[in-house]
Amino acid sequence: MKLSKLFLICFFHFYTVSLVGQMPDLQLNLRFNFVLQRYEVFALPDATQTSFFWGPSQISILTPSSVPDDAFNITFLAGGAWTDNSRVYAPQVDPTHDYHGIGSLGAPTILVANVEKLLFFFTLPGGGCVSGLRLFVNGFDPNSSAPGMGGGDFSNTIFAIVPGVPEGYETYVGNYNNGGTSCSALPLELLSLFAITQDNIVLLKWYTTLESNISHFEIQRSETGFDFSSISNVPSLNKEDNKYLVSDSTVVANGYYYYRLKIVERDSSVSYSPVVVASVGDIPNVRVFPNPVVNSMQVEFYSLSERDIPFQVTDISGKLIKTGSLNCIQGNNKFNVDFADSPNGVYFLKVFIDARLQMVKKIIKHS
Numbered sequence: 096m097k098l099s100k101l102f103l104i105c106f107f108h109f110y111t112v113s114l115v116g117q118m119p120d121l122q123l124n125l126r127f128n129f130v131l132q133r134y135e136v137f138a139l140p141d142a143t144q145t146s147f148f149w150g151p152s153q154i155s156i157l158t159p160s161s162v163p164d165d166a167f168n169i170t171f172l173a174g175g176a177w178t179d180n181s182r183v184y185a186p187q188v189d190p191t192h193d194y195h196g197i198g199s200l201g202a203p204t205i206l207v208a209n210v211e212k213l214l215f216f217f218t219l220p221g222g223g224c225v226s227g228l229r230l231f232v233n234g235f236d237p238n239s240s241a242p243g244m245g246g247g248d249f250s251n252t253i254f255a256i257v258p259g260v261p262e263g264y265e266t267y268v269g270n271y272n273n274g275g276t277s278c279s280a281l282p283l284e285l286l287s288l289f290a291i292t293q294d295n296i297v298l299l300k301w302y303t304t305l306e307s308n309i310s311h312f313e314i315q316r317s318e319t320g321f322d323f324s325s326i327s328n329v330p331s332l333n334k335e336d337n338k339y340l341v342s343d344s345t346v347v348a349n350g351y352y353y354y355r356l357k358i359v360e361r362d363s364s365v366s367y368s369p370v371v372v373a374s375v376g377d378i379p380n381v382r383v384f385p386n387p388v389v390n391s392m393q394v395e396f397y398s399l400s401e402r403d404i405p406f407q408v409t410d411i412s413g414k415l416i417k418t419g420s421l422n423c424i425q426g427n428n429k430f431n432v433d434f435a436d437s438p439n440g441v442y443f444l445k446v447f448i449d450a451r452l453q454m455v456k457k458i459i460k461h462s
Contacts, residue, residue, distance in 0.1 A: 117142035117143065117144055117257075117382070118142070118144075118255075118257055118260060118264060118266070118382050118383075118384075119140035119141055119142040119143070119144050119147065119206050119208070119255075119257075119266060120140070120141050120142075120266055120267075120268045120456070120457075121138045121139065121140055121141075121206075121253055121266045121267055121268065122138070122139045122141075122267075122268060122269050122270060122271045123136065123137070123138055123139075123154060123230055123251060123267070123269075123270050123271075124136070124137045124138075124139065124211070124230075124270065124271050124272055124273070124369065125137075125156065125228060125229060125230050125270075125273070125276060126272070126276055126369075127224055127228075127276045127277065127278065128216070129224075131216075132218075132222075132223075132224065133216045133217065133218055134167075134216060134217050134218070134219075134228060134276065135213055135215075135216045136154060136156075136197075136213075136214050136215055136216070136217075137211040137212060137213055137214065138173075138174070138206075138211070138212045138214055138253075139209065139210075139211050139212075139271065139370075139372075140206040140207070140208060140209070140210070140212070141208060141209070141372070142206075142208050143206060143207050143208045144205075144206045144257055145205050145206075146203070146257060146258050147203070147204050147205065147206050147255060147257055148201065148202075148203050148204075148255060148256040148257070149173075149174040149175060149199070149201040149202055149203070149204040149253070149255055150200075150201040150253075150254035150255050150256060150263060151198075151199070151200055151201055151254050152174065152175070152198065152199050152201060152252060152253040152254060152267075153181075153196055153197065153198045153199075153248075153249075153250060153251065153252050154177075154196075154197045154214075154230070154231075154251055154253075155194060155195065155196050155197070155230070155231030155236075155249040155250060155251055156194075156195045156197065156228060156229070156230060156231065157192045157193070157194060157195075157228065157229050157230075157231060157236070158192065158193045158195065158219070158225065158227070158228050159191065159192065159193075159225060159226075159227045159228075160184065160185040160190060160191055160192055160193050161225065162193060162219055162220065162225055163219070163220040163221050164182075164184045164193065164220075165220035166179040166182065166195075166220070167179045167195060167197070167217040167218070167219065167220075168217055168218045168219075168220070169197065169215050169216075169217045170215060170216055170217070171199070171214070171215040172213050172214060172215055172216070173202075173204050173212050173213065173214050173215075174199055174201065174202060174204055174212075174214045174215075174253075175199035175200050175201040175202040176199060176200070176202075177197050177198070177199045177214065177215040178197065178198060178199070179195050179196070179197050179217075180196065180197075180198050181194075181195070181196030181198070181247050181248070181249070182194065182195050182196070182247075183243065183244055183245055183247050183249070185243075186237065186241070186242065186243025186244050186245070187242040187243030188237045188241040188242045188243050188244060189236075189237055189241075189243075190243075194231070194244070194247065194249050196247065196248070196249050197215070201254075201255075209290075209371060209372055211369065224276075224278040225276075225278070226275065226276060226277050226278045227275045227276065228275065228276040229273050229274070229275045229276070230251065230270045230273050231249055231250060231251055232270065232273070233250050233251055233441075234441075236249070237249075251267050251270070252265065252267055253265070253266045253267040254266070260384050260385075260386075262384065262385040262386075262387075263386075264383070264384060264385070264386035264387075265386055265387065265457050265458075265459045267457065268456075268457050271353075271369075271370045272355070272367065272369065272370055277366075284303060284304045284305045285301065285302075285303055285356075285368055287300075287301060287302050288300070288301040288354075288356065288368055288369065288371050289301070289371065290352070290354050290371040290372060290373035291373065292373050292374060292375055295346065295375055296342050296343065296344045296346070297342070297343040297346055297352060297354070297373045297375065298340065298341075298342050298343075299314060299339075299340070299341045299342070299343065299354055299371075300338075300339065300340050301338075301339050301356065301368075302336075302337065302338055302339075303336075303337045303339075304335060304336050304337070305335065306331055306332065306333045306334065306335075306337055307333070308333075308360055308361045308362070309331035309333055309358065309359070309360055309361070310330075310331060310359045310360055310361045310363075311328050311329060311330050311331055311359050312328070312329045312331065312339070312356050312357065312358060312359070313325045313327075313328055313356070313357035313359060314326050314327045314328075314329065314341055314343070314354065314356065315354065315355050315356070315357050316343065316352055316353065316354055317352070317353040317354075318351070318352060318353070323353070323355060325357065326343060326345065327341060327343075329341060346373075346375045347375070351372060351373070351374050351375075352372065352373050352374075352375060353370050353371070353372050354370065354371050354372070354373070355367055355368050355369065355370045355371070356368035382394070382395045382396060383395075383444060383456050383458065386456075386458055386459060387458075387459035387460065387461050388434050388458060388459070388460055388461075389434075389460075389461065390433070390434060390435040391431050391432070391433055391434065391435065392431070392432045392434055392458065393429060393430070393431055393432075394406075394421070394428075394429070394430045394431070394432060394444070395427070395428065395429050396427075396428055398423040398424070398425060398426065398428055400423075400425055401423060401424055401425050402423050403420045403421065403422055403423070404420065404421040404423055404446060404447065405418070405419070405420050405421075405446075405447045406418070406419055406420070406421060406432075406444060406445060406446050406447065407444075407445045407447075408432065408442055408443070408444055408445075408458070409442065409443050409445065410440060410441070410442055410443075416437065416442065417432075419432075432444070434458075434460050437460050438460070439460050439461045440460055441457065441458070441459060441460075442457075442458040442459075442460060443456065443457055443458065444456040444458055
C-alpha cells in the first residue's frame with residue numbers, strides 16, 4: 096500500500112504555524128485494554144511538538160491466523176482517519192499469522208515528549224480477546240515479494256511535517272513492548288509511571304490501586320529500549336492506594352535510559368508495565384533534513400561543549416555504509432552527510448558520545 100504525499104505538501108502551504116519546534120521520533124505500541132475490552136495502538140514521541148502534522152502513514156499488525164478473516168472494527172482518535180484497508184490471511188511464507196495494514200492520510204496532532212498518544216483502538220471480527228497480536232517489525236517480517244504476500248506493502252511508516260522542515264521526514268523509529276498481546280489482566284491498576292531526571296539521578300515514581308497478591312516490583316532498565324535487566328526490587332504495599340519512589344544513581348551522564356516495571360505476583364506470575372524514558376546529561380538534540388534525502392543531508396544540533404562526536408550510517412541490515420566524526424564547537428553545529436552514491440533505501444544515522452550509542456535517526460534515501 097503506497098500513500099501519496101502530494102496532498103500533504105499542498106496542504107502545508109495553507110497550514111501556518113508560529114513556533115519552530117523539535118522533530119519528534121515516534122515508537123509504537125499495541126496492547127489490550129482489559130477494562131474496555133479493546134486493542135489500543137499508541138505512539139510515544141521523544142520530543143514535544145505542538146505543530147506536528149501527521150502525514151500519510153501505515154501501521155501494520157499481525158494476528159494469529161485463528162482470528163476470523165475480516166477487517167478490524169476501528170475507532171480513530173489521533174493521527175487522522177485510520178482504516179484497515181490492506182489484508183493478507185495466512186500467507187505461504189507465514190501461515191500462522193494474518194497481516195493487516197492500517198492506513199491514514201494524517202491530521203494535525205499535538206505531541207508531548209514521553210507521553211503516549213492513543214491513535215486508535217479496535218476490536219476483532221466477532222469481538223473478544225485473542226493473545227499474540229503484535230506490530231509488524233520492519234526488516235524482519237515478510238516483505239511484499241515473499242510467497243503469499245500478494246505484493247502487499249506491509250510496513251510501519253509515519254511521514255510528518257513540522258515547522259522549519261516543509262519537505263517532511265520519516266518519524267517512525269521502532270516498536271516497544273512488542274512481544275505480543277496477552278488476555279491476562281494486570282493484577283493491579285497502574286495509574287501512572289514517571290521517570291524524572293534530577294542532578295544526573297533518575298527518579299522513578301509510580302502509583303497503583305487495587306493491588307492484590309503482589310509480591311514485589313522489579314525495576315528494569317535498558318539503554319536501547321529493547322534489552323532490559325533488573326536493577327532493584329521493591330516490596331509491594333498491597334494497599335488500596337499505593338505510591339512508590341525509587342532513585343537510580345547508577346546512570347552515566349550523556350545517555351538515554353528506558354525503564355519498566357516487572358510486576359511479580361505471589362504465585363510467581365509476572366506482567367510488565369509500559370516503558371518510560373529519561374535523558375541524563377548533555378545529549379544533543381539531533382535534527383536531520385531533508386528526510387527523505389536525495390544527495391546531501393544536513394545534521395544540526397546544539398552542543399554544550401567542544402568535542403568530537405563519532406557517527407555511523409548503516410543500512411537496514413546493519414551493514415556499515417560510512418563512518419566519521421563531527422568536530423563540534425560549543426553552541427549550534429551544522430554538518431553535511433553525503434548520500435549521493437548511496438542506493439535508494441532505508442538507512443540509520445547513529446551518533447555516539449563517550450563511546451556509547453546515544454541517538455539513532457531513520458533516514459530514507461530516494462532519487
